[in-house]
Amino acid sequence: MVKDMTDAGDKLKDHRDAFGGPGVVLTKEQARSRRQRNIAIGATIALLAVLFYAVTIVKFGAAIINRTI
Amino acid sequence: MSDASYLHDEQAPRISVAAPSDYFALLKPRVMSLVVFTALAGLLLAPTPPHPLIGFASLLAIAVGAGASGALNMWYDADIDALMTRTRKRPIPAGRLDPESALAFGLVLAALSVFTLGYVANWVAASLLAFTIFFYVVIYTMWLKRWTPMNIVIGGAAGALPPMVGYAAATGEINLASVVLFAIIFIWTPPHFWSLALLKSEEYGCAGVPMLPNVAGEDRTRLEILIYALALAPLGVAPWLLGFASLAYGVISIGFGIALVAAAAAVFKTREGEAARVAARRMFLFSILYLFVLFLALVVEQTAHVFALI
Numbered sequence: 001m002v003k004d005m006t007d008a009g010d011k012l013k014d015h016r017d018a019f020g021g022p023g024v025v026l027t028k029e030q031a032r033s034r035r036q037r038n039i040a041i042g043a044t045i046a047l048l049a050v051l052f053y054a055v056t057i058v059k060f061g062a063a064i065i066n067r068t069i
Numbered sequence: 070m071s072d073a074s075y076l077h078d079e080q081a082p083r084i085s086v087a088a089p090s091d092y093f094a095l096l097k098p099r100v101m102s103l104v105v106f107t108a109l110a111g112l113l114l115a116p117t118p119p120h121p122l123i124g125f126a127s128l129l130a131i132a133v134g135a136g137a138s139g140a141l142n143m144w145y146d147a148d149i150d151a152l153m154t155r156t157r158k159r160p161i162p163a164g165r166l167d168p169e170s171a172l173a174f175g176l177v178l179a180a181l182s183v184f185t186l187g188y189v190a191n192w193v194a195a196s197l198l199a200f201t202i203f204f205y206v207v208i209y210t211m212w213l214k215r216w217t218p219m220n221i222v223i224g225g226a227a228g229a230l231p232p233m234v235g236y237a238a239a240t241g242e243i244n245l246a247s248v249v250l251f252a253i254i255f256i257w258t259p260p261h262f263w264s265l266a267l268l269k270s271e272e273y274g275c276a277g278v279p280m281l282p283n284v285a286g287e288d289r290t291r292l293e294i295l296i297y298a299l300a301l302a303p304l305g306v307a308p309w310l311l312g313f314a315s316l317a318y319g320v321i322s323i324g325f326g327i328a329l330v331a332a333a334a335a336v337f338k339t340r341e342g343e344a345a346r347v348a349a350r351r352m353f354l355f356s357i358l359y360l361f362v363l364f365l366a367l368v369v370e371q372t373a374h375v376f377a378l379i
């Protein structure tokens with residue numbers, strides 16, 4: 001597996017040498033859609049965190065402040 | 070030649086240009102809204118309604134579960150979706166999203182929705198939601214849909230389960246009222262989809278989906294639509310007769326039930342030309358209105374009941 005990864009790294013280096021570029025370059029459309037997807041995933045995870053936190057508080061109810069310190 | 074050629078042509082990395090809206094389309098938002106609506110009716114039937122936040126989170130989990138079913142359905146049916154005008158603009162056949170992404174998206178959402186509902190509400194509701202997703206994806210989509218013209222009859226159970234899931238989310242059990250709501254949607258589904266199939270029978274035929282008009286003929290389909298409408302009309306009144314809906318609901322369900330049977334009778338009698346297509350289209354659209362009005366009446370009066378309890 002390590003050898004495969006090394007080979008892949010060599011191939012990428014070959015590509016850079018051959019084309020003089022940085023490898024995979026996203027088009028404007030690809031970059032825009034990736035950014036949109038990242039924002040959507042981030043917003044969804046944030047909302048889920050808030051939802052789970054709020055639901056946990058509700059499920060605990062008044063007992064949440066009744067604890068030994 | 071350099072090994073760098075692996076980055077080109079068919080070996081080049083596929084970089085998605087799918088927008089969040091494409092993933093949202095995978096969820097079948099219109100179906101999802103119907104699921105939320107019917108699940109809400111089931112949830113509000115509970116003798117003691119849940120905390121609003123618990124109710125909201127439960128409905129959200131049910132909606133996401135329905136969306137996951139839609140995504141997995143679109144993943145599996147991408148080949149036949151590409152053959153029908155009604156479905157060929159969906160994200161996968163349109164080429165905006167690759168099938169593997171849709172599969173991963175659907176599986177993740179299915180697991181997330183079931184475990185969320187289990188945590189937020191209870192594991193009875195979560196089990197029912199898991200069964201609903203399994204039934205829709207495996208029993209209906211993978212097995213029945215391409216095999217038998219009765220696909221819609223049996224597969225309709227998946228679309229009928231949300232009121233039971235909603236009720237179970239609020240109470241941890243199922244009762245007769247939630248089973249009656251299940252039965253209404255279950256009996257409503259075949260005449261609704263067969264009306265559509267009468268309009269789109271050529272497309273279903275081209276795609277190789279054995280809908281009733283293609284297999285048993287249009288006359289048999291018209292008869293089945295009428296029989297199901299005759300069964301549905303009294304069943305729609307059952308919530309009032311069984312005492313968990315008001316007289317107002319009873320009057321509404323009787324009126325709309327008569328209109329539904331009239332629309333089905335028009336489909337049965339009118340068999341030729343444009344008039345036949347108009348009758349089928351009316352039946353299709355009116356069946357949507359029928360179900361919407363019945364569940365709206367239930368939701369409105371149950372909401373009023375909940376506010377009266379506060």
